Amino acid sequence: MLMVRYQQGDFTAATALIERTSPRLYRFFAAQQVSRAHADDLLQETWLRIHKVRHTYRPSEPALPWFYAIARHVRVDHHRKSIRVTEGERELQAMSKTISPGASNAGSSDDLEALLAPLSASEREVIEMLKVTGMSLEEVARATSSTVGSVKQKAHRAYKKLRVMLSREAAGRERSEKAT
Amino acid sequence: MKHEDVDEILNRALRGPHDVKSEVLHRIADSLKVSFAPVRPLPSSIVLTAVVFFVCVAVAIAGAARAGFFGFAKMHLMERWIIFGLLGALAWAAARSFVHAMIPGTRRHITAARLLGWSCVALVGLFGLLFRDYETHQFFRLGIACLATGLLYAVPAALFSWLLLRRGFAVNMVTAGLSAGLLGGLAGIGMLELHCPNFEAAHVLVWHIAVAPISSAVGAGMGWLLHLRRASRQ
Structure with a gap:
């Protein structure tokens, strides 16, 4: 229902959707061992993409898979882009990740990473x-x-x-x- | 170790601070506000599938009308029903697959690559049963001409379908390209079956059916190129 109102141009519906769906989408990105700032960027990128293609959602279909299909697309794009990043840049990113406080996902993702290895x-x-x-x-x-x-x-x-x-x-x- | 134990370990590993900061949520809402307007949702997938399917049928019939319905005239009534019935069913499945590739989060019953494989197997099986003339005359010269004609009509069928679904969003451009190519290829084969009076088994099995995989490969390649273009823009 919120999605239909969002398509009709109701900004409050869009805000409600952002508040309801973002924590789940964020968890989806955070599980990928990315930094907090990176997960925030991915979340924002996903919402921009969702906004751009919101007309492709049909009210008869479930909304959650539609959201995740787009989030997954953003994540795959991000992964491909990160492959293109040079080794030196990657090292710098890793250093900044370890230096900046609160940048990592506080152990839980490390555990998950090891578990799913x-x-x-x-x-x-x-x-x-x-x-x-x-x-x-x-x-x-x-x-x-x-x-x-x-x-x-x-x-x-x-x-x-x-x-x-x-x-x-x-x-x-x-x-x-x-x-x- | 039981299934539930693995579940418990996974749940434990997933527990942790995953809250999104409220300023991030505000920033997202503000960024959307800039271009906020009502949008018209896409029609239902059955409507889109039907439109795309009829465009492909129209391209095949228009092609045969231009070149002549010699193949159709030479066929028996039963052959017509079986061949065009199967081609129609495969084209419907390909149209559905293409529509689903252009709408995120839709249900798939079969992947595009598997549909291509099954289409080729079904066509080889059917044509192998129906066409029993095992002699070959000018196999390459006539064959390449038929392949080129089939591909010539596969291209507009795929392009028109793509244009019809341009409001969609392909989360995987390669799959979308492959589906569009398969759909165009089946339109090309349909045109050849209507037009080509050469019923030699080898000719039909090799050169007519080859239109579908070649067109699909070209479609997938185009999808890959579009994906690279989209990635370089970001």
Whole structure:
């Protein structure tokens, strides 16, 4: 309903949408191990893109996958751009990230990064969308422009890998505890 | 370790400060205010699919009307129903795929690449069953002429479809280009089936069907170029 009012030119509806949706979109970007400033930029870029293509939303369709499809597009663009950044620039960015206070996502993303490390990019994306944004399989399929079957398969593979990795870690911890 | 344990670990890792600063939200709202106006939403996907489909049918019929309906005249009634029925179904699926590629967050039943694969398999299977003349005359000369004619009509079909959907937003330009190319390619094959009276199995199986993958590849390539252009502008 808010989206329809936004399309009709109601600014209060747009503000309400920004307030409601931005925290979830922000979590989606923050889960990618980017700095707080970067996540803010990505969020703003996403809203500019949403605003530009707001006519492509149809009231009969769910809004959340539409938002995430655009957010994902912004994230992919950002990722490609960051690949083009030279090694030296990357080092500088890394330095500024560690120097500036409150720039990182306070450990939680580090944990997530380590946890999702064994997954492929597409499996990781599906897990992030399911867990970070709380979308259903159908919504994730819509947001990633793929089929529900493909999303299910990726989620299943990802959980299998995570189970194996976490079981191994738990077994290793038990062994070291016994040894001490 | 159970599924729920993995869930719990993931949830724990995700807990953390993810609040957006209110000044960021205000900044976003202010940046949108500058160009705030009512917009007309896109029509439903079924309407868009139907329009794009009929444009492709019109291009194929116009092409055959210009060159002559020799192939259509030579076919039996049953062959006409089966061939154009399958081509119509595939073109509808390609039109739907293209429309969905131009609207973010729409449901997909099949990916564009898989649709291309299935289209080629279905056409090879059907043409292999219907065309049993295994002799070949001037295989390359006549074949290349047919391929060029098919591609000549695939281009306007794809371009008109693209123009019709220009208000859309392709989150993946390569997929959108591939879908548009496939749709154009099927229009090209439709035109060839209406026009070409050469029913040699090898000719139809190789040169007519080749229009779809070549046109799709060109479409995907164009999509990639448009993507690079869009990226360089940002």
